[in-house]
Amino acid sequence: MAKKKRTYNTRLIRRNRSYTVQGVADLFKLHPNAVHRWGLPYIDEQKPQRVHGSTLIDHLNAKQSTRKHTCKPNELYCCKCRKPQPAWENTVDLIIRNPKQLNITGLCAVCNTAMNRGGSIKKIPEYQKIFNVQTVQGEHIVACGHSPVNCEL
Numbered sequence: 542m543a544k545k546k547r548t549y550n551t552r553l554i555r556r557n558r559s560y561t562v563q564g565v566a567d568l569f570k571l572h573p574n575a576v577h578r579w580g581l582p583y584i585d586e587q588k589p590q591r592v593h594g595s596t597l598i599d600h601l602n603a604k605q606s607t608r609k610h611t612c613k614p615n616e617l618y619c620c621k622c623r624k625p626q627p628a629w630e631n632t633v634d635l636i637i638r639n640p641k642q643l644n645i646t647g648l649c650a651v652c653n654t655a656m657n658r659g660g661s662i663k664k665i666p667e668y669q670k671i672f673n674v675q676t677v678q679g680e681h682i683v684a685c686g687h688s689p690v691n692c693e694l
């Protein structure tokens with residue numbers, strides 16, 4: 542599988558200036574060849590090749606966001622497929638854990654593995670629009686208005 546890669550701090554880059562490959566390499570303490578391999582869109586054919594700070598930021602953000610397994614609103618992370626997948630028939634169950642948080646569970650549309658994602662109680666109406674919510678379990682926790690621990694007896 543993909544080896545663990547480092548994260549680049551894009552805050553080191555200034556949007557309104559341009560960088561040479563060497564400049565980028567210095568910024569992140571890399572070998573210029575490593576920067577070349579990113580396939581950056583350079584400004585022009587001039588030597589040394591330069592890249593706009595803003596282009597570099599966008600490029601790194603895109604590069605980094607694809608590694609984070611960010612789920613689209615209608616997707617859950619499937620451990621077996623190792624990527625976010627839509628739920629089978631878009632059907633999920635909401636399992637309330639406490640007055641603030643819940644779990645969204647469903648079956649992977651591709652491999653049928655149980656998938657799980659954390660969610661927030663406040664977003665239940667949103668989830669009901671996005672998914673075909675089959676059941677909401679543990680509603681009594683919210684109905685109480687307090688977390689079980691804080692409930693005064």
Ligand SMILES: [Zn+2]
Binds near residue numbers: 621649650
């Ligand atoms: Zn799967």
